[in-house]
Amino acid sequence: MEFTKGHGTGNDFVILPDPDGTLELTPDLVAALCDRRQGIGADGVLRVVRAARHPDGAALAGAAEWFMDYWNSDGSVAEMCGNGARVFLRYLLEAGLAVPSEAALPVATRAGLVRARVEGEELAVEMRRPRLADSSFAVLGGLALPGTAVDVGNPHLVCPVPAGLELAALDLTRAPEFDPAIFPAGVNVEFISPGSPTDGLDGHVRMRVYERGSAETRSCGTGACAVAAVVLRDAGRDTGVVAVDVPGGRLVVTQTAQSCWLAGPAVLVASGEVTRAALA
Numbered sequence: 001m002e003f004t005k006g007h008g009t010g011n012d013f014v015i016l017p018d019p020d021g022t023l024e025l026t027p028d029l030v031a032a033l034c035d036r037r038q039g040i041g042a043d044g045v046l047r048v049v050r051a052a053r054h055p056d057g058a059a060l061a062g063a064a065e066w067f068m069d070y071w072n073s074d075g076s077v078a079e080m081c082g083n084g085a086r087v088f089l090r091y092l093l094e095a096g097l098a099v100p101s102e103a104a105l106p107v108a109t110r111a112g113l114v115r116a117r118v119e120g121e122e123l124a125v126e127m128r129r130p131r132l133a134d135s136s137f138a139v140l141g142g143l144a145l146p147g148t149a150v151d152v153g154n155p156h157l158v159c160p161v162p163a164g165l166e167l168a169a170l171d172l173t174r175a176p177e178f179d180p181a182i183f184p185a186g187v188n189v190e191f192i193s194p195g196s197p198t199d200g201l202d203g204h205v206r207m208r209v210y211e212r213g214s215a216e217t218r219s220c221g222t223g224a225c226a227v228a229a230v231v232l233r234d235a236g237r238d239t240g241v242v243a244v245d246v247p248g249g250r251l252v253v254t255q256t257a258q259s260c261w262l263a264g265p266a267v268l269v270a271s272g273e274v275t276r277a278a279l280a
Helices: 027-036 082-094 222-234
Strands: 002-008 011-017 044-052 065-071 105-109 112-119 122-128 131-140 145-153 154-162 188-194 203-211 216-219 240-247 250-257 257-264 265-275
Touching: 002 082, 002 250, 011 082, 011 145, 027 044, 027 065, 044 082, 065 112, 082 105, 082 112, 082 122, 082 257, 082 265, 105 122, 122 222, 131 154, 131 188, 131 222, 154 222, 188 222, 203 222, 222 240, 222 250
Parallel strands: 011 044, 065 105, 154 188, 203 240
Antiparallel strands: 002 011, 002 265, 044 065, 105 112, 112 122, 122 257, 131 145, 145 154, 188 203, 203 216, 240 250, 250 257
16 A cells, blocks of 8 residues: 655654545554554554545535545544644645645545645644533543533543643543543543743643544644633633644644634655555
């Protein structure tokens, strides 16, 4: 199988070109590809397939040529991935499957239609405006941390870290506990602490994330959007620009009255072939 490896602020993906939807992608194959010792290694798989040739994208085929078939590293299917969408666009552009223009490029996902555009050296993707929901909590190492449930097409729980507790000290080698009544399909949990005030920004925070189906990752795009929505709400704002520093770099989220734009680097680092029979 042909593949390309890419990442957005350290959130890395195996990209599989499959324009006509002929590749038999299974949970076991995805998990083997994402294995960091016996496979290629990644937080997830992005299959590049025409929307008309995938059952989950067919309804959007009239609005977008390409469907982002995203799978978590454990082989589970996910609705959306903000960093993945930006890396997906980078692949389309470099593979000649899309042409750069001032207009945003529509991409079909399981969370609906998203638009992506080039912003200088970076790529930005427009997603649905985050929907803030109920208060909830995460339990980490016996410590209960209150947070806010946020829907960005996939489920999130944003938990500020209390004063006196260092963000870097959190043990994310195990999944945080959460309320299954609020998150029956699981949840991505973001832990945040304040960053320094920065000119031109309405907020600045540092974030670590435990992603549903992938464990701790170096970045999460939809998580950054969820975090920005909470930061703006807590500042008494409905719109604004928030910088979110993750272990893999910086993402900038611009929340408007209608949507949310996620901007940051998206890099393709390697291309090649993988021997399917050799995957564990």
